[in-house]
Amino acid sequence: MSDSFPFEIQAECRVTRARAGLLHTAHGIVETPVFMPVGTQATVKGLAPRELAGDLDVRILLANTYHLYLRPGPDLIRAMGGLHRFMSWPRAILTDSGGFQVFSLSGLRKITAEGVVFQSHLNGDTHTFTPESTVEAQLAFGSDILMVLDECPEYPVSHEYARTAMQRTVGWARTAHAYFEQRRAELPTRHALFPIVQGSMFADLRRECAAQLVELQADGYAIGGLSVGEPRPLSLEMVETAEALLPRARPRYAMGVGLPEELPEYVARGVDMMDCVLPSRNARNGCLFTSQGTVRIKQARYREDVRPLDPRCKCYTCTCFSRAYLRHLFQAGEILYAALATLHNVKRYLDIMREIRHAILSGGYPEYLQTVRSAPVEIE
Amino acid sequence: MSDSFPFEIQAECRVTRARAGLLHTAHGIVETPVFMPVGTQATVKGLAPRELAGDLDVRILLANTYHLYLRPGPDLIRAMGGLHRFMSWPRAILTDSGGFQVFSLSGLRKITAEGVVFQSHLNGDTHTFTPESTVEAQLAFGSDILMVLDECPEYPVSHEYARTAMQRTVGWARTAHAYFEQRRAELPTRHALFPIVQGSMFADLRRECAAQLVELQADGYAIGGLSVGEPRPLSLEMVETAEALLPRARPRYAMGVGLPEELPEYVARGVDMMDCVLPSRNARNGCLFTSQGTVRIKQARYREDVRPLDPRCKCYTCTCFSRAYLRHLFQAGEILYAALATLHNVKRYLDIMREIRHAILSGGYPEYLQTVRSAPVEIE
Numbered sequence: 001m002s003d004s005f006p007f008e009i010q011a012e013c014r015v016t017r018a019r020a021g022l023l024h025t026a027h028g029i030v031e032t033p034v035f036m037p038v039g040t041q042a043t044v045k046g047l048a049p050r051e052l053a054g055d056l057d058v059r060i061l062l063a064n065t066y067h068l069y070l071r072p073g074p075d076l077i078r079a080m081g082g083l084h085r086f087m088s089w090p091r092a093i094l095t096d097s098g099g100f101q102v103f104s105l106s107g108l109r110k111i112t113a114e115g116v117v118f119q120s121h122l123n124g125d126t127h128t129f130t131p132e133s134t135v136e137a138q139l140a141f142g143s144d145i146l147m148v149l150d151e152c153p154e155y156p157v158s159h160e161y162a163r164t165a166m167q168r169t170v171g172w173a174r175t176a177h178a179y180f181e182q183r184r185a186e187l188p189t190r191h192a193l194f195p196i197v198q199g200s201m202f203a204d205l206r207r208e209c210a211a212q213l214v215e216l217q218a219d220g221y222a223i224g225g226l227s228v229g230e231p232r233p234l235s236l237e238m239v240e241t242a243e244a245l246l247p248r249a250r251p252r253y254a255m256g257v258g259l260p261e262e263l264p265e266y267v268a269r270g271v272d273m274m275d276c277v278l279p280s281r282n283a284r285n286g287c288l289f290t291s292q293g294t295v296r297i298k299q300a301r302y303r304e305d306v307r308p309l310d311p312r313c314k315c316y317t318c319t320c321f322s323r324a325y326l327r328h329l330f331q332a333g334e335i336l337y338a339a340l341a342t343l344h345n346v347k348r349y350l351d352i353m354r355e356i357r358h359a360i361l362s363g364g365y366p367e368y369l370q371t372v373r374s375a376p377v378e379i380e
Numbered sequence: 381m382s383d384s385f386p387f388e389i390q391a392e393c394r395v396t397r398a399r400a401g402l403l404h405t406a407h408g409i410v411e412t413p414v415f416m417p418v419g420t421q422a423t424v425k426g427l428a429p430r431e432l433a434g435d436l437d438v439r440i441l442l443a444n445t446y447h448l449y450l451r452p453g454p455d456l457i458r459a460m461g462g463l464h465r466f467m468s469w470p471r472a473i474l475t476d477s478g479g480f481q482v483f484s485l486s487g488l489r490k491i492t493a494e495g496v497v498f499q500s501h502l503n504g505d506t507h508t509f510t511p512e513s514t515v516e517a518q519l520a521f522g523s524d525i526l527m528v529l530d531e532c533p534e535y536p537v538s539h540e541y542a543r544t545a546m547q548r549t550v551g552w553a554r555t556a557h558a559y560f561e562q563r564r565a566e567l568p569t570r571h572a573l574f575p576i577v578q579g580s581m582f583a584d585l586r587r588e589c590a591a592q593l594v595e596l597q598a599d600g601y602a603i604g605g606l607s608v609g610e611p612r613p614l615s616l617e618m619v620e621t622a623e624a625l626l627p628r629a630r631p632r633y634a635m636g637v638g639l640p641e642e643l644p645e646y647v648a649r650g651v652d653m654m655d656c657v658l659p660s661r662n663a664r665n666g667c668l669f670t671s672q673g674t675v676r677i678k679q680a681r682y683r684e685d686v687r688p689l690d691p692r693c694k695c696y697t698c699t700c701f702s703r704a705y706l707r708h709l710f711q712a713g714e715i716l717y718a719a720l721a722t723l724h725n726v727k728r729y730l731d732i733m734r735e736i737r738h739a740i741l742s743g744g745y746p747e748y749l750q751t752v753r754s755a756p757v758e759i760e
Contacts, residue, residue, distance in 0.1 A: 041714060043714050043716040045716070046715045048695065048696070049700070050700075071711065071712060072704070076683065081686075087703070145599065304456060316428070321468055328422065328466075330421075334423050337426050339428060
């Protein structure tokens with residue numbers, strides 16, 4: 001497996017489970033730990049590809065299979081030369097399987113061992129996702145990293161239901177994996193497929209799931225079913241539990257996390273990859289992450305504030321505009337607000353990841369963790 | 381007057397009234413004829429200043445006094461170091477007087493010889509604009525080119541009312557001009573003030589208005605009250621009528637015009653400056669102007685169209701993205717659509733202006749006019 005998807009570990013923390021590495025994809029090298037901005041509908045809301053590559057030096061983006069499957073559809077994207085070409089993004093792309101959105105967005109019809117029948121949230125049309133069909137859709141997109149179809153139960157859920165869903169997810173992972181290996185052998189392009197550890201907030205189910213998925217000897221492993229409303233200590237505990245069973249040599253991806261102050265915590269628990277809509281969604285809602293804490297830009301205190309949003313940040317937003325101007329754009333509902341705010345928030349996430357990586361590589365991660373744990377979250 | 385606002389005519393067409401020139405402002409030289417993108421609320425919707433200056437090489441922007449007066453207010457903008465600094469735009473800015481919006485947007489209360497009392501469209505608060513106060517607001521913004529307060533009647537309107545409104549506008553222009561001259565003498569910064577020729581669609585009133593305003597020996601002259609719903613031949617006729625009386629050595633600005641195919645017509649009638657929300661507003665609505673005609677991007681014919689929006693255009697949108705991708709972004713309601721579409725439409729306007737200027741400078745404007753008059757408006 002690893003021949004087609006080399007992952008090189010460069011350094012490991014002497015105290016925590018943190019590690020720094022390099023992921024070699026067909027669309028460039030990704031330095032880990034990495035945060036992947038979310039490009040739901042083949043665009044990161046508010047940012048152009050040249051800003052993602054130029055201003056932010058993003059190496060890998062996430063796109064959502066559910067959304068792209070419904071609109072514009074895998075056939076169209078394949079006809080357009082794949083997602084990279086369609087959205088003019090020459091670097092790596094990871095796509096989820098669509099499972100999460102099927103369970104959270106759509107009018108769900110029926111789950112069976114074969115797959116899931118659901119209704120589009122756009123127009124109510126009925127569609128079916130199977131482990132094979134979601135691999136096929138992601139291959140049509142030309143994704144560098146594909147995810148297996150999984151069932152992501154809501155929180156809280158009974159142990160009994162969580163077990164059923166987890167077992168179904170393992171079954172789907174086996175089917176998807178076999179199908180993917182067969183398809184991969186036929187393709188000239190290079191792709192990886194990650195199964196997803198589920199099990200809700202039950203440590204025994206997480207362990208059982210991880211143990212079964214490890215047998216697949218997959219290219220990497222995702223930990224899913226997080227950020228569904230559970231208390232944060234529980235998410236971290238579930239990651240710890242699953243991670244202990246995952247192969248050291250393969251990348252681990254914690255799906256849908258997290259807040260800026262949580263990123264170092266996941267990394268300390270052996271996570272190499274993360275994604276989250278928070279930096280972009282919160283930006284649009286007026287919640288801006290800075291090195292000094294969170295700025296809620298609509299507050300009257302920023303009305304005449306000539307200072308940059310984050311004086312330590314080197315992004316276009318912070319080097320050219322004042323808090324007062326950003327507040328004005330936000331209050332006036334201007335498009336430029338979303339663009340400048342998203343640019344900054346994503347930059348903040350990437351800056352944190354660069355600090356984390358630097359601390360691991362230089363052997364100072366435990367000290368870094370101490371410092372960030374005592375930093376204020378809200379601006380005083 | 382002209383010492384503080386030099387306008388240099390470089391070439392005049394041998395057949396039409398078109399001319400090419402250079403406007404020397406305190407924030408750089410503007411090549412005319414010029415199209416000014418509209419930055420209503422201190423931002424051109426969908427574009428960052430670095431795109432306006434970098435991608436598009438825009439030399440002068442328009443901003444709206446009515447909107448900026450209400451939010452964030454002239455005091456705040458003055459405290460922030462003026463509009464240029466507030467919006468991070470180092471090049472020239474022209475502001476209108478707010479008259480047009482008072483008459484089109486606000487709950488109007490009362491017009492007198494002294495000014496106009498109106499209600500904010502945002503919260504219903506009562507405000508007063510006088511010829512002096514709108515000059516003062518525009519000086520607080522630090523505008524390079526200010527406009528006098530004018531009354532812009534709707535269309536159609538009786539000759540009687542149009543005369544009353546025109547006479548009031550002339551009175552306001554005299555007051556504003558005297559106030560401006562006094563303020564200008566006190567200021568270290570360099571500004572110009574343009575009165576506005578009104579008179580609805582009545583040639584006699586346009587002539588009467590122009591003749592009276594010319595006595596002010598202003599820095600330049602605007603022709604207002606256009607694009608209020610009148611048939612296009614009438615707008616062109618009113619410009620012709622007014623322009624014949626305006627001093628040749630001063631720039632003429634046709635306010636709020638026009639469609640791409642109309643730009644050369646106004647220039648042929650002696651217009652040096654234009655502004656319009658059409659390129660940006662139509663972009664957002666899915667109407668894209670190309671060298672081959674208008675593209676309505678939501679049409680199904682563009683669903684799988686891999687071609688650039690305009691194969692002859694060199695903008696970021698046309699060099700990196702397909703019509704199919706733009707259509708997808710439009711259908712999905714993505715912010716990036718507005719950004720890419722606006723970038724292209726404004727580029728198209730500026731490309732037309734560059735063609736026009738080149739044709740005038742090279743002596744081929746009559747031939748250019750023939751060619752564009754026979755070009756298709758809608759894409760076949």
